[in-house]
Amino acid sequence: MIDATKALLSELIGFETVSADSNLEMIACLAGRLEDCGAKVEAMIDPSGKKANLFATLGPERDGGIVLSGHTDVVPVTDQDWHSDPFVMEERDARLYGRGSCDMKGFIAAAVTMAPEFAAQVAERPLHFAFTYDEETGCVGAGHLVQTLKERGLKPRMALIGEPTSMRIIEGHKGCHEYTTRFHGLEGHGSAPDLGVNAVEYAVRYVARLLAVKDQLRGMAPVDSRFDPPWTTVNVGAFQGGSVHNVIAPKAEVAWEMRPVQTSDADFVKQHLQAYCRDELLPLMRAVYPDAKIDTEVVGEVVGLVPEDSNEARRLLMDLTGANSAELVPFGTEAGLFQSMGMDVVVCGPGDIAQAHKANEFVAVAQLEACLGVLDGLAGKLAEL
Incomplete structure (x- = not known):
């Protein structure tokens, strides 16, 4: 089984599914594999027509069962120092190198390789495959998929998101x-600053307020928070604006994120910044230039995965892996979107998140073997789900 998984992973790495590009060739490849196993397959095309989610079902089309989910897109390789072609899988020292090998085409390859075994074992409840687009840019595809499934009234019982967690x-x-x-x-001449509205200067003030809010959030962590760090974090990722030394900059932009541990923190940050712009920054800007504006684009607001006292997916994976506990992580996944449908959800997959997004990304062969072992155990339990 590991050789077949390696072969499929090599094929998947060869599809250059960077988030800015199409994933349709990879979706077609996976769809063909799953159709050959008897799955009912649907490619859900996005509004641009260049990307798609894949949703496939083995067994009866009814509520219950389990979803195996992964995203097809990968991050860019631009300006990274790769030792080999990032879109050609290379095996060295019991590691499989290539963009997406870890995050997260390794899991997808393992799940699809196991499809014939799943098809032979599936019984009264279905097994679904959900492979999405644009996870790396805001979980856009998963949001569309979940909304579609809600509209159709489909209610799977649980979901396994195969992000790299070292199993x-x-x-x-x-x-x-x-x-x-x-x-x-x-815009204006730098010698007459009072006659212009310097967008860079106001963006700097905005960032300063963001950093003040960031410090304030440290004292708002829930007493029982299990996260590391336990509070909601804020990060300023990019700042752009201006052109030369002596021109008042007419435009600037700030790319930033927050990772909330609770919904109230997210509401606090957004309301505070909206009030700051409305009551302080904009009046100053418009006193000079009435058409001055501050606009905030929501790139993505992906909900977290909330730990639950009762979680059938956690119990199942503990049984399959032999683990006696479950953990929390600081990075985000699509899991919370599936949880919003009422499913019990866990994240568990091959590879180390430390390898994700880096040059020379790899997944260890031993990790793929461990994943295949868990999926084989899952196949044996499908009749019970």
Whole structure:
């Protein structure tokens, strides 16, 4: 089984599914494999027509059963120092190198390789495969998929999200909210600053307020928070604006994110910044230039995975792996979206998150073998789900 998984993983790595590009060739490849196993397959095309989610079902089309989910997109390789072609899988020292090998085409390859065994074992409840687009840019595809399934009234019982966790069971993670805030001022000569509205200067003030809020959030952590760190975090990821030394910058933008541990923190941050712009920054800008603006684009607001006292997916994975506990992680996944449908959800997959997004990304062969072992155990329990 490991050789077949390696072969499929090699094929999947060869599809250059960077989030900015199409994933349709990879979706077609996976769809064909699953159709050959008798699955009912549907490619859900996005509004651009260039990307798609894949939703496939083995067994009866009814409520219950389990979803095996992974995202098809990968991050760019631009300006990374790879030792081999990132889109050609290379095996060295019991590791499989290539973009997406760890995050998260390794899991997808293992799950699809196991499809014939699943098809032979599935009984009264279905097994679904959900492979999404644009996870790396805000879990856009998963959001569309979940909304579609809700509209259809389909209610799977549980979901396994195969993000790289070194096959540890993850039952919770923070949300991930990403924003781009843009400042529109008035250009002018640097020698007459009072006659223009310097967008860079107002963006700097905005960042300073963001950092003050960031410090304030440290004291708002729930007493029983299990996250590390236990509070909601804020990160300023990019700042752009201006052109030369002696021109008042008419435009600037700030790319930032927060990882809330609770919904009230996210509401606090957004309301505070909205009030700051409305009551302080914009009046100053518009006193000089009435058309000045501050706009915030919501890139993505992905809900977290909330740890639950009762979680059938956690119990199942503990049984399959032999683990006696589940953990929390700081990074985000699509898991919370599936949880919003009422499913019990865990994150567990091959590879180490430390390898994700880096040059020379790899998944250890031993990790793929461990994943195949868990999926084989799952096949033997399908009749019980």
